[in-house]
Amino acid sequence: MIGVVIGVFLIMSLLSLSEGVKTAVLSQLNMMGNDLIIIMPGELTDMMTTFAGGLELTDDDIKAIEKAEGVEAVIPMTYKGIVMRYQGEKKTVLLSGIPLEKGLDILRTDMGFELVEGRWPIPGKREIFVGFLVPKEIFPGMEVGTQIALKGKQFEVVGVLKSVGSKQDDSQVYIDLAVYREITGEREGAKMAMAKVKPGYSADVVVENIKESLEENRKRRKGEDLPPYTVLSSEKMSDIVGNIMGLIQVAIFGFASIAILVGAIGIMNTMYTSVHDRIKEIGIMKAVGAKRKTIIAIFLIESGIFGLAGGLGGIILGLGLAKIIEIYAQSQYFFLLKASITPQLILFGLAFSFLIGCIAGYLPARGASKLNPVDALRYE
Amino acid sequence: MNVEPLIKLENVWKIYQLGKVELTVLRGINLEIHPGAFVTIMGPSGSGKSTLMHIVGCLDVPTKGKVFLEKQNIMELSEDDLAQIRGQRIGFVFQQFNLLQSLNALENVMLPMVFQGVPENKRIKRAKELLTSLDLGKRIYHRPSELSGGERQRVAIARALSNNPEIIVADEPTGNLDSTTGKMIMEVFIDLHKKEKKTIIVVTHDPHIAEYTEEVINIMDGQIVSNHLAKEKVLWEKQ
Numbered sequence: 001m002i003g004v005v006i007g008v009f010l011i012m013s014l015l016s017l018s019e020g021v022k023t024a025v026l027s028q029l030n031m032m033g034n035d036l037i038i039i040m041p042g043e044l045t046d047m048m049t050t051f052a053g054g055l056e057l058t059d060d061d062i063k064a065i066e067k068a069e070g071v072e073a074v075i076p077m078t079y080k081g082i083v084m085r086y087q088g089e090k091k092t093v094l095l096s097g098i099p100l101e102k103g104l105d106i107l108r109t110d111m112g113f114e115l116v117e118g119r120w121p122i123p124g125k126r127e128i129f130v131g132f133l134v135p136k137e138i139f140p141g142m143e144v145g146t147q148i149a150l151k152g153k154q155f156e157v158v159g160v161l162k163s164v165g166s167k168q169d170d171s172q173v174y175i176d177l178a179v180y181r182e183i184t185g186e187r188e189g190a191k192m193a194m195a196k197v198k199p200g201y202s203a204d205v206v207v208e209n210i211k212e213s214l215e216e217n218r219k220r221r222k223g224e225d226l227p228p229y230t231v232l233s234s235e236k237m238s239d240i241v242g243n244i245m246g247l248i249q250v251a252i253f254g255f256a257s258i259a260i261l262v263g264a265i266g267i268m269n270t271m272y273t274s275v276h277d278r279i280k281e282i283g284i285m286k287a288v289g290a291k292r293k294t295i296i297a298i299f300l301i302e303s304g305i306f307g308l309a310g311g312l313g314g315i316i317l318g319l320g321l322a323k324i325i326e327i328y329a330q331s332q333y334f335f336l337l338k339a340s341i342t343p344q345l346i347l348f349g350l351a352f353s354f355l356i357g358c359i360a361g362y363l364p365a366r367g368a369s370k371l372n373p374v375d376a377l378r379y380e
Numbered sequence: 381m382n383v384e385p386l387i388k389l390e391n392v393w394k395i396y397q398l399g400k401v402e403l404t405v406l407r408g409i410n411l412e413i414h415p416g417a418f419v420t421i422m423g424p425s426g427s428g429k430s431t432l433m434h435i436v437g438c439l440d441v442p443t444k445g446k447v448f449l450e451k452q453n454i455m456e457l458s459e460d461d462l463a464q465i466r467g468q469r470i471g472f473v474f475q476q477f478n479l480l481q482s483l484n485a486l487e488n489v490m491l492p493m494v495f496q497g498v499p500e501n502k503r504i505k506r507a508k509e510l511l512t513s514l515d516l517g518k519r520i521y522h523r524p525s526e527l528s529g530g531e532r533q534r535v536a537i538a539r540a541l542s543n544n545p546e547i548i549v550a551d552e553p554t555g556n557l558d559s560t561t562g563k564m565i566m567e568v569f570i571d572l573h574k575k576e577k578k579t580i581i582v583v584t585h586d587p588h589i590a591e592y593t594e595e596v597i598n599i600m601d602g603q604i605v606s607n608h609l610a611k612e613k614v615l616w617e618k619q
Contacts, residue, residue: 284478287439288492288539289467291460374440377478 003263004307008314008353009321010256015348016322016339018249035197036110037207038237039065039214040230056189061229064217065193068209070201075103076177076190084173085149086139093138094172095150097180097190106196111164118144118159123176129159133170151183203233263310264360271303271364282368283376292369299365300358307357308350315349384450385412386547386579387436392445394431394602405431406442407602413581415546418573420590421583423599430551432599433583437470437549438462467495471540475552477532479524479539485511486520489538496543510538514568530561537568548572550582554589566592 041057057076065074079096098107100123107113121127128148135142147154155175163170181187197206210231232240275282282295322339394406405428413419413436423429434440435447438454441462447454449469454462466472471492479488489507498506511520514534524532533553540548550569554562570592572578582593590596598606 280478281480284480285491285495286463287466287472287478289463289495289543291463291495293460294495372440374434377439377474 002310003259003261003266004310004353004356005263005313005317007256007258007260007263007356008311008349009318010252010259010314011352012315012318012345012349013321013325014249014252014256014318015345016319016341017325018245035199035203036106036234037071037195037197037203037210038230038232038234039193039195039210040232041192042228042230056191057193057229059188060217061214062190062193064213065195065210068195068206068213070198070206070209072196072198073102073106074193074195075099075106076193078177078180078186078190078192079172080184080186082150082184084139086142086146089139091138093134094168095180095184096172096174097177097184098174099177101176103177106194110196113164114162115159116162118157121158121176124178125176126153126155126179127158128155128173128175129161130157130174131161131170131172132163134173135160138171153183203235207231207233207236260356263307264356267303267306267310267357267360268364270306271299271361272367274302275299275364275368278368279371279376279379282371283373283379286371286373287377295369296362296365299368300361303361303365304354304357307353307355307360311349311353311356314353315346318349319346383414385448386415386417386450387411387413388446388448389435389442390446390448392432392435392442392447394428394435394440395443405602406435409445409599409602409604411436411597411604411607413579415579416573416577417595418569418580418593419582419595419597420593421581421597421599422585422587422590424585427599428602429583429585429599433549433551433581436581437472437547438465439472463495467492468543469545469547471537471543471545471548473533473536473540473548473550473553475555477524477529477536477556479532479535481524484521484523485516485527485535485538488524488535489542492539492542498543506542507538510541511535514538528561529557530564533557533561533565534568537565541572545578547579547581550580552584553582554584554586559588562589 039057039061041061056078062074062076065071075098077096077098079094081092082095083090084093084095098104100121104113104120115129116132118129121129128150130142139148142148142157144157144160146157148157149155161170161174195206195210197203211229214229214231285295285298319339319341322341326339389409389411392406392409392411393404396403396405409432411432421429421432431440435442438447438449439462441447441455449465454465457465472478480491483491486504486507489510490503493503493506508517508520511517514537516531516534516538519527519531519535524535527535533556537548537553548569553569554565557565566589569580569582573580580593582589584590595607597604
């Protein structure tokens with residue numbers, strides 16, 4: 001039965017999270033125009049270590065990207081969790097530094113940034129704009145024109161963004177990159193950069209150009225242990241993310257299937273024992289008129305309940321894990337995803353585990369139904 | 381008696397295959413049991429009387445020969461058809477009582493009705509009536525382990541009667557009871573025979589039990605050696 005618990009546990013956590021992850025990642029990617037290229041430090045295959053490991057692009061790297069043929073503009077982007085104080089209340093927010101002077105147009109045209117209230121900040125001034133959910137969930141009642149404090153310095157909230165459809169972006173606080181550097185003390189570098197492709201160039205060609213340019217730049221700095229880069233067009237990025245998600249799903253489903261198979265065999269053995277322990281009872285029931293299908297039904301329901309009990313444990317653990325990951329991800333602010341725990345999902349989990357129990361119990365139940373009543377009655 | 385027999389056995393053989401050895405338990409039994417009869421099948425242990433009872437009760441089928449229940453040859457019926465007949469028309473009472481230990485008296489009595497699809501309120505009503513009529517009104521929520529032998533056998537009788545069958549088949553019903561309690565149980569059968577005109581077949585090796593019945597069939601080594609009406613009707617009368 002522990003196998004069923006583990007199997008259902010894996011499936012439930014997978015199902016409840018994967019949709020969330022997929023929509024979170026893809027919706028963000030889809031927001032981008034096709035002529036944007038993303039440059040990240042680290043190998044794509046180590047995406048998680050890149051996100052968590054704090055690799056950065058240097059200013060040299062960014063210059064190299066700018067020099068590549070077909071690049072119209074580069075926006076270094078960087079972010080950091082930071083404590084923000086608003087009317088005496090302190091909360092950690094994700095502060096995102098964007099070079100407003102050259103980047104704002106690209107954000108507006110290619111990433112769908114739009115204000116619902118207020119105006120864009122003036123570059124260099126102590127002004128911020130916030131994501132759609134900031135005045136709703138993080139600091140309820142925050143209004144344009146009010147003051148907030150970051151690292152002991154006063155800033156004015158000048159604009160609120162329209163929702164971009166992802167909780168992560170909608171919960172961020174945005175600031176001019178220069179001001180960001182000033183208050184965080186991060187003098188150079190960026191977590192990632194976005195390059196806009198010049199009109200008339202194909203994104204794929206420009207991706208190659210950027211790679212070459214970065215390689216050359218690195219050769220000049222031989223001896224330093226530099227991490228590799230990942231350069232992707234937004235289209236490619238969504239493909240890859242989709243593929244990775246698919247692979248993870250296949251792998252987890254594989255594990256889950258094995259666990260469920262083991263669990264099913266366990267239930268089958270339990271049921272064989274249960275049938276064997278009750279041979280006499282089966283004989284009695286047959287003697288007083290139980291038909292074969294009645295006996296089968298009795299044992300199938302019993303094994304189904306075994307499955308259901310295992311499934312219930314798996315559902316509780318699985319959804320619990322999904323919820324914990326969700327809370328953890330939200331508190332870390334790097335991967336805002338929602339665990340989708342729907343009644344349908346729970347119902348599916350219960351029905352599925354009941355079914356597994358029934359399938360596992362079928363052979364023992366059929367064996368029980370085939371017992372000869374006279375022999376069964378004599379059995380002690 | 382020109383009435384059509386209720387149960388008729390024609391040249392019934394039962395042979396068990398034990399590895400390479402054949403064990404012939406019944407050798408060409410011919411038997412007629414009429415509706416409303418009260419019959420004892422007597423014989424020493426190993427004589428085949430229990431096997432005969434299983435066949436008469438549609439719990440088993442012969443290796444050779446024909447068994448008719450009214451005009452239906454039960455050899456032509458499926459396993460589930462036989463289960464249906466057992467559930468509706470035949471009630472069993474066993475020496476070992478054969479009650480389900482996990483169910484209380486009421487639930488045990490209701491069990492055959494469950495298999496016949498009787499609605500729950502009717503099941504409960506009928507089972508309570510039966511248990512009350514057998515003096516078990518105060519015992520209905522007790523489990524078999526909390527009942528005495530005589531009480532258990534009366535629960536088993538109530539269960540046998542639950543679907544109001546025409547035939548009651550009892551295999552050594554007093555075998556596990558002391559003589560006083562045994563007498564009480566036989567009294568119940570006599571009552572059923574006289575008041576409700578049930579056909580009752582009792583298997584026993586105890587000649588005292590046979591004295592209660594109208595007809596005694598002696599069986600030995602798988603063959604009927606005598607089949608006669610009891611010389612004197614010494615039916616035990618209720619005081």
